[in-house]
Amino acid sequence: MLSEIIRNVHVKHPIVHNITNYVTAADCANITLTVGASPIMADEPLEVSDVTSICDALVLNTGTISGNRLEAMLIAGTAANKKGIPVILDPVGAGVSSFRTEAINKLIAQVKPQIIRLNTAELKSLCLSTRNISGIDASNENITDNIITFAQRLSVQTHAVIGVSGISDIITDGTHTAVIHSGHSMMRRITGAGCMLSAVTGAFAAANSDRIFDAVTAAFAVYGKCGQKAYKEGIGTASYKNRLFDEMTNPDTEEAEIEYR
Amino acid sequence: MLSEIIRNVHVKHPIVHNITNYVTAADCANITLTVGASPIMADEPLEVSDVTSICDALVLNTGTISGNRLEAMLIAGTAANKKGIPVILDPVGAGVSSFRTEAINKLIAQVKPQIIRLNTAELKSLCLSTRNISGIDASNENITDNIITFAQRLSVQTHAVIGVSGISDIITDGTHTAVIHSGHSMMRRITGAGCMLSAVTGAFAAANSDRIFDAVTAAFAVYGKCGQKAYKEGIGTASYKNRLFDEMTNPDTEEAEIEYR
């Protein structure tokens, strides 16, 4: 499955519209190119509808959200829905502020993303409507049955495939659930590790829109495996990040361990 | 010629004002420093006139263009013209939206850039007033007589030196035309490869404003050669990008093959 999904990205070379934060925008564009797709980053409300209309997927990332960028996301989301292309939401920092939580809830309600990719702190904040005081970084919390239940509940509520990243990853469409044991703790020492996974998910979904659940699972599996292989003892953060990109350039698709529940 | 043009950058250490997109801004600043110039990235309309007035060139890049950034570009362009310093336009994504195309046409009409650096899809969109549905990335299209004709026509229309990057590069002032066979397909796998070339062109033009055509040709020649030398078989995208910067730090100026037509 993995090799076919990846090959589709390189063969179809889809264009992915990313409306994302200015911190990790370069990394998101680079990882999109690395996996064989073509990124466009544009967030001016006056042009996003035109831009989305030539694209094969839309990724919305709420890092450094602003009123203007939210407006752009809502317009682009409408264009994506009209064209019938997948929309991926990365609700970065859900719960860190009222403004951001309301923006995310508005995006879910109005744009109805096909995929939501988030970490455990963001998942809990969205499900329990609680304040997120742990910031924007992934925690080192283990995946528990509790987290799986939250993910399934959010999937049922939103009709989206939910991808939760953490020490283990969970992908669920409410009915089917996959758990992946991969990744590496060094991923929490580089900014944008989650954002980049959302960008990869967008690229994979763009080229495999007929099987979204598999596309998301493949994105998590490949990225997590590359995150593991990028590690070497005593490695510094810059070298680790470079190696992650290098691994993603020609990923090994044989080894992923996916546990279906 | 190349070595003298490059030396001028290191000796004069010009300051280059870049109004650019937030995706590749860091790469543009870093490549400007790498070739021996000093970048200022500033885009607040209320301050750009002051900033441009202490600079030696102005680079305008329309990636992630917004209404506000366009306003800043027009003000800075006026200040640059008043001071008589070179203005370089990189019309990123020309044709992907009506808003962007109009912004670019306005910049060409009002600011009258001395140099326009773009890829073949953008060139065709500007010359034929057609929609650009290939996104922002360079295509792998070969340079044809057709492309050369378009570049010469755009030069005559705008009075700018036109630099077109692709599998081969074309530089023309309408009368003289240089074709450079260099670069590498890996450059299309890293974001900002074109933006960085525009930044290098800005630095070279800033320190060699008495011979703009040669400065642009030198920028393309050096950058393309470094792009070739940065490649190694099986290299990943991050390593390739790092090696491109490293090659540009101390570029080999002996080897460029420039074909004048």
Added chain:
Amino acid sequence: MLSEIIRNVHVKHPIVHNITNYVTAADCANITLTVGASPIMADEPLEVSDVTSICDALVLNTGTISGNRLEAMLIAGTAANKKGIPVILDPVGAGVSSFRTEAINKLIAQVKPQIIRLNTAELKSLCLSTRNISGIDASNENITDNIITFAQRLSVQTHAVIGVSGISDIITDGTHTAVIHSGHSMMRRITGAGCMLSAVTGAFAAANSDRIFDAVTAAFAVYGKCGQKAYKEGIGTASYKNRLFDEMTNPDTEEAEIEYR
């Protein structure tokens, strides 16, 4: 002292709110993670108060300042003061425009930062109210008694610990002054070297808010030493930057030479 201050960052894992420019935002976030803290980059005026309230320090960086970002800084600064967490100001480009100089003076007057980290050109511009025509980069000017006097005067005026980076670094609280001979000229060939030092200072201060002068001194000492160790003869700019991050991942705390005056 150094090892304890660094250890506190890793143990307390403080969250640091950075309102910074879009050019070096990724580098600032990455260096914050590299030294063991957790960054949040958020600049929407409607949410910054909420964001600051869950953080342990606030870093304000005036690169690519805009009217909107200035408003966010003033709101976040008020929230930081209310919570009693350290505020670090990096007045990037002080003196390059009237708008920017006024913004910086407003931030100093209203937010009253505990720490100001800047280069010699910015220091002189702030102290003498003169135009800064050398751009945003650090000069290669030697630390003179004159510069020390300016730093002490700014500290007395603002009640902030002042950290001046240059060939040698100066840290002063008006009474105590430390001079550090470290760093490397390659740091002037990568963008964001100063911004990253401010981010490190923010992380160190967040975890050591009971001894701000020592925290700032430690940040400069460790960063400068890593900047020296990252250098190898003939190194390119990208490799140098990568090695700087790698050195900062596990810094050597034994070797810093700090001269107290």
